Amino acid sequence: MSIPPRIPVTVDQIQIVVAQFYARARADPVLGPVFAAHVMDWEQHEAKIVRFWRNALLLERCYDGNPMQVHAAAGDVRSDHFAVWLSLFDKALKQELPPALAQAWSVLAHRIGRGLSYGLPLSCGATAVPDLS
Template sequence: MPPRIPVSEAQIDRVVAQFYQRVRAHPALGPVFAGHVADWPVHEEKIGRFWRNALLVQRCYDGNPMQVHRAAGDVKAQHFPVWLSIFDAVLAEELPQHLAQAWSALAHRIGRGLSFGLPQTDDADPVPYLG
């Protein structure tokens, strides 16, 4: 099968590395990731496989992102706009515009799907009291 988006493996690796460098320093996302990622090189390699599967159709990733994000417990839907803004900035810096836009569109679709399966607020009691 031809790639969905014709990026190289080296481009994927650079985007993933730059993205996680920024995430680790981010005041909201950094602590969430730090609580779950013990080995950054292993995590980045796994996410690289995810993107190779999604972009290059390499069939080298067999994880379940929804299950992992849901099981984390502290990943919330409101994290995804922040995640995507950082990801978009990295894409714009690392790739030609047409590739950055195509990859961004896919990342936004994936982000929407993942965020729909997660808690939508930080509220402990999502049911409003009307009484």
């Protein structure tokens, strides 16, 4: 018996959204330097994040990482970075997916982003990630 997906996207759609997001993130003045300091192999990193989203969206058991631990251990990831992350991610979703799928995935991404941002420090003078759900 197979479990129906949480959101009916395809693996190809996940790969395209992830690639579009990281193209934007690498060029972003806030996120780009953070990613550049930690990601040495972009192909491997994107493949891991595709597995994360396959797990979250399609309920496949192909990801075994701990995103909260990784972000906290990085040392330079701040809670307020997730607002930028979510904005760029939403742009990739809207560019690549039909509106209903983009919206459904965005809601889940915002929930995950809020969860990951808890417990991380804020950048000097920044505010917490807003609840947009």
